[in-house]
Amino acid sequence: MPVTPEPLDSTDRRILRLLIEDGDLSNNELAARAGLTAAPLSRRLARLVAAGALRRTVIVDPKVVGLGLQVFLEVTLERTAPQVGDRFVERVLRMPEVLECHAVAGEFDFLLKISVRDVADYKRLLWSEFESIPEIKTLRSMVLLDTPKFQTSAVP
Structure with a gap:
């Protein structure tokens, strides 16, 4: 039977919004802005990645790499x-x-x-x-x- 992911709560959504605004935040900065300590933030990030809500990726500027x-x-x-x-x-x-x-x-x-x-x-x-x-x-x-x-x- 497929596992239904846990619904996102307001803290999960806040974490995602903060990462959208600035993906370079350190875990400590992200935890502070999300109103969490480091350990709960790490658990939430792991859950968001496992659920597919958060994907880690790299964005390359095409013009910088010769794709004009x-x-x-x-x-x-x-x-x-x-x-x-x-x-x-x-x-x-x-x-x-x-x-x-x-x-x-x-x-x-x-x-x-x-x-x-x-x-x-x-x-x-x-x-x-x-x-x-x-x-x-x-x-x-x-x-x-x-x-x-x-x-x-x-x-x-």
């Missing part, structure tokens, strides 16, 4: 049958340039966030990878000009 072009790509498939979508997702998962893949409802089927060196690199990706996927009906690109707000999470 970010693109959102709208993908419409020929058909929306589950096996068609699954095959598309399998292909996309093997593309390191695709940072995010979202199945969406609306005028298109998937929204991808892509990070590449430049326009020539994006053209290579489109022509060598996406053009070889027969299930694709249309592609529509939107070049990312700027990101005035960047936030990876939200907590109600």
Whole structure:
């Protein structure tokens, strides 16, 4: 029988909000701001990680590492049958340039966030990878000009 995770209480949510605001807080600073001592904070953090509510990750600035072009790509498939979508997702998962893949409802089927060196690199990706996927009906690109707000999470 699957284990149901414990619901988040107000302290858990406060911890998550504090980490969203400043992920560089030391455990002592985080404990103080959350109104806890170090031991209870450590137990809560371990529980939040185990429950999947908190994921540890590294965010790399793409421009600093030579990936100067970010693109959102709208993908419409020929058909929306589950096996068609699954095959598309399998292909996309093997593309390191695709940072995010979202199945969406609306005028298109998937929204991808892509990070590449430049326009020539994006053209290579489109022509060598996406053009070889027969299930694709249309592609529509939107070049990312700027990101005035960047936030990876939200907590109600």
